Amino acid sequence: xxxxxxxxxxxxxxxxxxxxxxxxxxxxxxxxxxxxxxxxxxxxxxxxxxxxxxxxxxxxxxxxxxxxxxxxxxxxxxxxxxxxxxxxxxxxxxxxxxxxxxxxxxxxxxxxxxxxxxxxxxxxxxxxxxxxxxxxxxxxxxxxxxxxxxxxxxxxxxxxxxxxxxxxxxxxxxxxxxxxxxxxxxxxxxxxxxxxxxxxxxxxxxxxxxxxxxxxxxxxxxxxxxxxxxxxxxxxxxxxxxxxxxxxxxxxxxxxxxxxxxxxxxxxxxxxxxxxxxxxxxxxxxxxxxxxxxxxxxxxxxxxxxxxxxxxxxxxxxxxxxxxxxxxxxxxxxxxxxxxxxxxxxxxxxxxxxxxxxxxxxxxxxxxxxxxxxxxxxxxxxxxxxxxxxxxxxxxxxxxxxxxxxxxxxxxxxxxxxxxxxxxxxxxxxxxxxxxxxxxxxxx
Amino acid sequence: xxxxxxxxxxxxxxxxxxxxxxxxxxxxxxxxxxxxxxxxxxxxxxxxxxxxxxxxxxxxxxxxxxxxxxxxxxxxxxxxxxxxxxxxxxxxxxxxxxxxxxxxxxxxxxxxxxxxxxxxxxxxxxxxxxxxxxxxxxxxxxxxxxxxxxxxxxxxxxxxxxxxxxxxxxxxxxxxxxxxxxxxxxxxxxxxxxxxxxxxxxxxxxxxxxxxxxxxxxxxxxxxxxxxxxxxxxxxxxxxxxxxxxxxxxx
Ligand SMILES: Nc1ncnc2c1ncn2[C@@H]1O[C@H](COP(=O)(O)OP(=O)(O)OP(=O)(O)O)[C@@H](O)[C@H]1O
Ligand SMILES: [Mg+2]
Numbered sequence: 001x002x003x004x005x006x007x008x009x010x011x012x013x014x015x016x017x018x019x020x021x022x023x024x025x026x027x028x029x030x031x032x033x034x035x036x037x038x039x040x041x042x043x044x045x046x047x048x049x050x051x052x053x054x055x056x057x058x059x060x061x062x063x064x065x066x067x068x069x070x071x072x073x074x075x076x077x078x079x080x081x082x083x084x085x086x087x088x089x090x091x092x093x094x095x096x097x098x099x100x101x102x103x104x105x106x107x108x109x110x111x112x113x114x115x116x117x118x119x120x121x122x123x124x125x126x127x128x129x130x131x132x133x134x135x136x137x138x139x140x141x142x143x144x145x146x147x148x149x150x151x152x153x154x155x156x157x158x159x160x161x162x163x164x165x166x167x168x169x170x171x172x173x174x175x176x177x178x179x180x181x182x183x184x185x186x187x188x189x190x191x192x193x194x195x196x197x198x199x200x201x202x203x204x205x206x207x208x209x210x211x212x213x214x215x216x217x218x219x220x221x222x223x224x225x226x227x228x229x230x231x232x233x234x235x236x237x238x239x240x241x242x243x244x245x246x247x248x249x250x251x252x253x254x255x256x257x258x259x260x261x262x263x264x265x266x267x268x269x270x271x272x273x274x275x276x277x278x279x280x281x282x283x284x285x286x287x288x289x290x291x292x293x294x295x296x297x298x299x300x301x302x303x304x305x306x307x308x309x310x311x312x313x314x315x316x317x318x319x320x321x322x323x324x325x326x327x328x329x330x331x332x333x334x335x336x337x338x339x340x341x342x343x344x345x346x347x348x349x350x351x352x353x354x355x356x357x358x359x360x361x362x363x364x365x366x367x368x369x370x371x372x373x374x375x376x377x378x379x380x381x382x383x384x385x386x387x388x389x390x391x392x393x394x395x396x397x398x399x400x401x402x403x404x405x406x407x408x409x410x411x412x413x414x415x416x417x418x419x420x421x422x423x424x425x426x427x428x429x430x431x432x433x434x435x436x437x438x439x440x441x442x443x444x
Numbered sequence: 445x446x447x448x449x450x451x452x453x454x455x456x457x458x459x460x461x462x463x464x465x466x467x468x469x470x471x472x473x474x475x476x477x478x479x480x481x482x483x484x485x486x487x488x489x490x491x492x493x494x495x496x497x498x499x500x501x502x503x504x505x506x507x508x509x510x511x512x513x514x515x516x517x518x519x520x521x522x523x524x525x526x527x528x529x530x531x532x533x534x535x536x537x538x539x540x541x542x543x544x545x546x547x548x549x550x551x552x553x554x555x556x557x558x559x560x561x562x563x564x565x566x567x568x569x570x571x572x573x574x575x576x577x578x579x580x581x582x583x584x585x586x587x588x589x590x591x592x593x594x595x596x597x598x599x600x601x602x603x604x605x606x607x608x609x610x611x612x613x614x615x616x617x618x619x620x621x622x623x624x625x626x627x628x629x630x631x632x633x634x635x636x637x638x639x640x641x642x643x644x645x646x647x648x649x650x651x652x653x654x655x656x657x658x659x660x661x662x663x664x665x666x667x668x669x670x671x672x673x674x675x676x677x678x679x680x681x682x683x684x685x686x687x688x689x690x691x692x693x694x695x
Contacts, residue, residue, distance in 0.1 A: 397548075400544075400552075400608070401549075406547065414538025415538065
């Protein structure tokens, strides 16, 4: 039989198609951007929502998990902004320049946009898209090209986000904190798109938080961040996924790293019902040292998938990948990590480790490491463990008078700590440890 | 009333009988040495006292100050003043020794309805005992027992004991693995804690320790029960004769 097999569209796929047809003309950007959107949407239409028979999405069947597509978020009203403002107060007391997005839209009155340091520019992505900014279009979708369907969907619908530029040699003293708050009273979908360019020799710390604060917690977030790290630049990016347990959160980081750079990525996930964090990083210049780490703490029926593709395309780069997950109740974590070493990327030193701590019999951890090595003089490896807390250690602590839950909390904190210690900025590190402690307290 | 009273204690592990009607009473202010061949059940007794899971008490009672502690959780026993110095202290990477000590001390105080210790007071106490035991401040910043030598681990157990000020101290082969100087340091640490209110059970294989910490009573444990009790001379006799006669008595 020769007929083309076209799967029946799910309700969510149909809704996305209807939505795209209805809003595409209203989305920001001139014709050139419109073409990008159309191409991206066609890519989505051909593939549909990724499902378990798509290898990269094997453990996170979006077609099954995303029953419906929520309507595109509207412009946040005063009530939503007020809710967002209240939520901000509870965020970690990190001394950072906050850029706040409510339901995907930049809200200047909640953001610290004044007194930018010399060499730092921060703009609204929606405005830059609307203006057809040449510099933006030169980078958009090009730093680490991917045909991933979630990214395509974001490109089709991309609304607002941050467009940040740090000039060569500029060292920002203060971290920049991108805060994405879902505050609409009705569940909605948000397609945030950001581009951050850190030029050669610059130093920047970027914190990205996703939080929910409304009663309708089943928001759908599809966030994309494209990041360029110039030669000899030093960049930390810490992403905190902390939405409510009903939220569907898909995020993709595409990071292109230059030569002799230092890059630290940290993914911290405690929120969201279904979370998929994708990291596509390419080491394109020699002599870079990078750490890609993460900690995931899940309970209830939370599902969090971390999918990493680290491509060593240049020689003599070192990367360390360390992911820890703590799983209580029916929590499920997925880690898919692929390290690719291109033929000329000799002397690559890449080591990947994943560890899962199962606090209940019903928790589950899936782990899929992959190494694709095309160079012959490299040091690459991966290791994985998964298990419960050690009873002997717990007994030792209890025998010293520490109650069971507190003893568990000490050991869990130590377990997660090994990954969190990799964060260089003491304030950010402490802020994350505080969050781990809060998660553990809530468990008691 | 005795500080500790063990009556007709029978204990099984994995269906295997290990303690067989053990009887032992320790009065406040006294030091009891517990000796006996390998596998006779000394560590088992220590673990049962501390409340380790997997040990099934099939008969008997353990009274601390007249109260049966067998139904209590390990942390509750600790708060009531029971302390076990482990034969094999464990390493806990990622939990700083200081955090561990402080959490333990405050958890015990909380269970007893006492206020938490202030940071300066806590630090003062730790410095004091660490100094006496020759434990460097740097070691206290490391994870619990991480990178400690065998002897350092044993000294760290005594540090915890000195800080927690328990009423009944059970020391399981604290002397094994110690060099001669460390043995003296540890013995001094233990002797400093001797008081009319406190009792000790010292599990050991060697008479040497008992030269430094002179016991009031010496017991021989064999096949899960006490087969001989005497004064400190008994330890000297054992050094000469070994355990053969007691094993035969059992048979
Ligand atoms: N979990 C267990 N399962 C089965 N047997 C056990 C278990 N724990 C201890 N035993 C056995 O119980 C007996 C007593 O062990 P215990 O450790 O109490 O001896 P001990 O007197 O402390 O010896 P040592 O002088 O060598 O330290 C041994 O035969 C040991 O093999
Ligand atoms: Mg023993």
